Amino acid sequence: MLKTSPFHPRTSALVRAQTWRRWAGYQMASAYDPHPDREYACIRNSAALIDVSPLYKYRIAGRDAMRLIDRTITRDMTKLKPGQVYYTPWCDGEGKVIDDGTVSRLDDTTYRLTSADSSLRWLRMNAVGLEVAIEDISERVGTLSIQGPLSRAILSQVSPADLAGLKYFRLVDSTVRGIPVNISRTGYTGDLGYEIWVDGSRALDLWDALMEAGAPYGLAPAGVWALDIARIEAGLIMMDVDYFSAHHALIEQRKSTPYEINLGWAVSAGKGPFNGRSALAAERRRGAAWGFVGLEVEWNSFERLYAAHGLPPQISNIAWRASAPIYISGRQVGYATSGCWSPLLKQSLALAHLRAPHFAPGTLVELETTVEHRRERAGAVVRKLPFFDPDRKKA
Amino acid sequence: MSARYDAIVVGGGHNGLVAAAYLARAGRKTLVLERRPMIGGAAVTEEVFPGFKFSVFSYVVSLLRPEIIRELDLPRHGLQILPLESTVTPLDNGDYLASWSDPDETRRELCRHSTHDADAAVVFGRLMHHMAMAVKPILGMVPPDPTSLSPGDLAGLLKLGGHFRSLGAERFHALHKLMTMSSADYLDEWFEFDALKATKSASGIIGTFLGPRSPGTAYVLLHHYMGELDGAFRAWGFHKGGTGAISETIARAARAHGAEIRTGAAVARVLVRDGRTTGVALENGDEIQANVVVSGLDPRLTFTRLVDPKDLPDPLVEGVRRFKFRGSSGKVNLALAGLPNFTCMPGLGPHLRGAISISPSVDYLERAYDDAKYGEFSEHPYMDIVLPSMIDPDMAPPGKHVMSIFVQYAPYHLNGGWTDARREAFGDAVVKTLAKYAPNIESLILHRQVLTPDDIERITGLSEGNIFQGELALQQLFFLRPVPEWAKYRTPIRGYWQCGAGTHPGGGIMGASGRLAAREIVKATT
Numbered sequence: 001m002l003k004t005s006p007f008h009p010r011t012s013a014l015v016r017a018q019t020w021r022r023w024a025g026y027q028m029a030s031a032y033d034p035h036p037d038r039e040y041a042c043i044r045n046s047a048a049l050i051d052v053s054p055l056y057k058y059r060i061a062g063r064d065a066m067r068l069i070d071r072t073i074t075r076d077m078t079k080l081k082p083g084q085v086y087y088t089p090w091c092d093g094e095g096k097v098i099d100d101g102t103v104s105r106l107d108d109t110t111y112r113l114t115s116a117d118s119s120l121r122w123l124r125m126n127a128v129g130l131e132v133a134i135e136d137i138s139e140r141v142g143t144l145s146i147q148g149p150l151s152r153a154i155l156s157q158v159s160p161a162d163l164a165g166l167k168y169f170r171l172v173d174s175t176v177r178g179i180p181v182n183i184s185r186t187g188y189t190g191d192l193g194y195e196i197w198v199d200g201s202r203a204l205d206l207w208d209a210l211m212e213a214g215a216p217y218g219l220a221p222a223g224v225w226a227l228d229i230a231r232i233e234a235g236l237i238m239m240d241v242d243y244f245s246a247h248h249a250l251i252e253q254r255k256s257t258p259y260e261i262n263l264g265w266a267v268s269a270g271k272g273p274f275n276g277r278s279a280l281a282a283e284r285r286r287g288a289a290w291g292f293v294g295l296e297v298e299w300n301s302f303e304r305l306y307a308a309h310g311l312p313p314q315i316s317n318i319a320w321r322a323s324a325p326i327y328i329s330g331r332q333v334g335y336a337t338s339g340c341w342s343p344l345l346k347q348s349l350a351l352a353h354l355r356a357p358h359f360a361p362g363t364l365v366e367l368e369t370t371v372e373h374r375r376e377r378a379g380a381v382v383r384k385l386p387f388f389d390p391d392r393k394k395a
Numbered sequence: 396m397s398a399r400y401d402a403i404v405v406g407g408g409h410n411g412l413v414a415a416a417y418l419a420r421a422g423r424k425t426l427v428l429e430r431r432p433m434i435g436g437a438a439v440t441e442e443v444f445p446g447f448k449f450s451v452f453s454y455v456v457s458l459l460r461p462e463i464i465r466e467l468d469l470p471r472h473g474l475q476i477l478p479l480e481s482t483v484t485p486l487d488n489g490d491y492l493a494s495w496s497d498p499d500e501t502r503r504e505l506c507r508h509s510t511h512d513a514d515a516a517v518v519f520g521r522l523m524h525h526m527a528m529a530v531k532p533i534l535g536m537v538p539p540d541p542t543s544l545s546p547g548d549l550a551g552l553l554k555l556g557g558h559f560r561s562l563g564a565e566r567f568h569a570l571h572k573l574m575t576m577s578s579a580d581y582l583d584e585w586f587e588f589d590a591l592k593a594t595k596s597a598s599g600i601i602g603t604f605l606g607p608r609s610p611g612t613a614y615v616l617l618h619h620y621m622g623e624l625d626g627a628f629r630a631w632g633f634h635k636g637g638t639g640a641i642s643e644t645i646a647r648a649a650r651a652h653g654a655e656i657r658t659g660a661a662v663a664r665v666l667v668r669d670g671r672t673t674g675v676a677l678e679n680g681d682e683i684q685a686n687v688v689v690s691g692l693d694p695r696l697t698f699t700r701l702v703d704p705k706d707l708p709d710p711l712v713e714g715v716r717r718f719k720f721r722g723s724s725g726k727v728n729l730a731l732a733g734l735p736n737f738t739c740m741p742g743l744g745p746h747l748r749g750a751i752s753i754s755p756s757v758d759y760l761e762r763a764y765d766d767a768k769y770g771e772f773s774e775h776p777y778m779d780i781v782l783p784s785m786i787d788p789d790m791a792p793p794g795k796h797v798m799s800i801f802v803q804y805a806p807y808h809l810n811g812g813w814t815d816a817r818r819e820a821f822g823d824a825v826v827k828t829l830a831k832y833a834p835n836i837e838s839l840i841l842h843r844q845v846l847t848p849d850d851i852e853r854i855t856g857l858s859e860g861n862i863f864q865g866e867l868a869l870q871q872l873f874f875l876r877p878v879p880e881w882a883k884y885r886t887p888i889r890g891y892w893q894c895g896a897g898t899h900p901g902g903g904i905m906g907a908s909g910r911l912a913a914r915e916i917v918k919a920t921t
Binding site for chain 2: 017033034035037038041044045046150153216217218299310312344345346347
């Protein structure tokens with residue numbers, strides 16, 4: 001039996017075409033409308049309310065909480081101040097990425113870690129000998145993400161928190177219409193936005209408060225389809241879509257290091273011992289064998305493939321998640337793992353793994369695509385991620 | 396003021412801005428001169444009432460060419476076209492006819508009224524797809540002159556001939572019907588439900604002084620299906636910030652390529668010496684030198700106002716004099732304290748994020764035309780209504796709304812002429828008609844802006860208030876737009892060019908005229 005989120009009584013009444021999907025064992029809305037067009041537009045134009053409760057959440061507290069997390073993740077925990085949030089991967093002993101998520105420092109000795117996959121066993125294994133309490137709060141805490149240019153205006157209608165003063169990747173304890181919440185300026189859209197963490201027992205009150213306050217601002221609930229387009233534009237990766245967790249990969253070749261998935265910036269070179277440190281240091285010296293980049297499909301070549309059949313280009317309003325080979329001069333040099341048509345950038349985008357040295361921005365490649373049942377290759381250009389990075393995200 | 400330019404564009408409407416962007420992109424030192432304090436021409440957003448932003452004239456992006464979006468990199472300069480999801484036609488019996496963004500929902504809705512029409516719509520849609528594919532290449536082509544024997548024209552005609560032959564007999568015949576029939580007659584061949592025919596035929600009359608039963612209107616229907624081809628590309632919809640924001644976006648692209656844009660700079664005339672242009676004279680007396688002057692204004696202003704018609708051949712002047720403008724539409728913009736409540740769909744609903752079409756029957760539209768034919772505005776007009784603030788909340792204060800009402804017919808040549816009193820009477824007729832379908836509308840109005848064709852001419856300069864710089868009638872299209880032999884953006888004055896919607900293909904926020912003109916200029920001056 002799939003689980004349902006604390007917001008399910010509200011979301012389920014709004015999913016018009018019964019378009020549900022599985023997400024970490026939960027039944028979640030793909031879209032509320034039959035198509036995600038408007039929900040996506042809300043993320044970039046007004047604001048969208050997205051139920052992200054299926055994230056795994058852990059409360060890590062105690063004298064050695066910081067040490068546990070520091071030895072687990074690749075970033076330097078000694079620099080994370082109370083009220084601050086990190087986005088970070090974590091690796092196995094070989095430096096291969098197990099998962100990626102956020103670490104929030106709630107107070108001096110209390111942290112919240114989120115992950116795509118269940119992480120309790122891994123955290124406990126790393127906690128041997130440490131004085132720390134790890135609590136799985138995944139089901140107890142509901143998370144609502146409010147994302148879009150008007151998200152701050154809406155949230156400030158119902159919360160006394162100083163949202164203008166709340167910087168990117170910072171958090172604050174506050175209330176929404178009297179409901180105790182924790183608000184972090186984070187999200188999975190690359191836009192201005194907040195994630196609101198609430199006790200499951202008050203989840204519906206929170207939903208109602210935000211929906212009511214947001215109505216005059218064009219707030220609409222958005223499902224995973226819309227979120228998926230936004231996260232590709234923002235160049236944000238997804239575990240087991242864009243890379244395999246080292247704990248899931250059946251063969252070695254499927255594993256990736258942070259350097260190979262564009263997360264090298266999140267590996268601290270100077271910090272103390274952590275999982276994968278020496279392997280990653282060696283890779284840093286050697287240079288990564290793979291790069292993870294953006295691809296922009298060259299429209300004219302794409303259009304020509306369809307014109308040959310007398311068709312206008314066929315564009316889907318839903319992102320794809322599949323492996324598509326990438327070539328240079330007829331030789332395969334990599335593969336794309338997900339992509340979409342960007343309604344905002346008017347470009348066909350893809351996230352791709354490319355072998356060294358082919359991942360330099362501006363490199364011309366060919367991306368395999370199926371047109372009228374035939375495998376064809378469309379021209380594409382390597383781009384630095386993210387594709388879309390508005391000032392308002394951090395302003 | 397001794398700066399010399401390679402090219403001066405007269406008029407900062409969207410086509411002028413597109414032309415300027417392409418000229419600057421080709422390395423030409425380019426200056427745009429706009430008379431008004433803001434750029435955009437008929438694509439402007441103004442805060443007419445405090446806190447309420449109106450797309451004063453043009454209110455939706457029609458068919459902004461995808462190649463322009465790409466070549467000028469408009470997304471990087473702020474392009475953001477939002478989906479307009481539906482069209483709802485309230486019916487006189489309290490019911491409605493709706494077309495939704497989901498084809499299955501639309502088909503089920505149509506079945507409520509006529510299963511025959513629901514089936515027919517699928518096949519009709521396929522035919523229109525093919526028709527749009529047939530016409531699409533023409534939008535991107537400089538019209539060849541069928542009476543000319545020059546190699547360029549012959550090559551263009553051959554290409555066109557080959558293109559039409561490749562359609563096959565069935566589609567060629569369908570295209571011929573579309574080119575010659577009235578939209579009502581054409582739709583009669585397909586559908587039985589009157590409100591459906593009326594709503595579809597409404598797109599055939601927009602901007603023309605013709606009724607749904609006038610021959611030639613079927614072609615304009617086709618124009619709307621062009622958007623279907625670019626459907627996923629979303630060259631059609633509502634631009635964030637209104638249509639003025641599109642003008643700003645194109646202007647940013649033009650500036651990024653080095654173009655200079657001046658507002659409040661009215662051009663008095665184009666300077667001509669020995670049959671070629673040397674620049675322009677501004678109304679303030681300044682003269683600015685340039686090798687190329689491009690007029691983004693309509694054909695009447697381009698050939699009889701900016702230059703002395705005496706410098707032009709008689710057939711051209713005569714042709715421009717006969718070119719039909721006769722504006723037929725007006726605009727009513729409302730600032731609203733809340734949302735209208737439609738009797739056919741009470742309360743808040745998805746219909747408020749789409750278009751509301753007041754087109755209950757073909758007779759209704761034809762009667763609206765009858766009023767105009769005899770010199771009166773329609774007592775019960777056709778209206779295309781959108782609530783931009785429902786799509787982009789930034790258009791009005793939270794909880795409040797702006798409503799854009801495109802109204803037809805309002806004849807430029809009104810019996811007795813337009814006066815303030817007649818303008819308000821026209822506004823009253825619009826609100827009264829709307830109140831039949833949304834009774835609370837009058838109580839919501841905080842501010843009302845009424846624009847007649849006379850106002851449109853006075854404010855934007857568009858002759859006789861024609862929103863397309865001249866009717867999109869068959870005798871004024873392609874190699875006949877604006878005048879035979881002068882349909883390739885050139886004029887008889889060397890260095891003087893035209894790039895407005897009065898040239899092929901014209902009409903709507905497409906930008907195609909501006910792009911094609913700029914390309915011809917670059918080709919001719921390289």
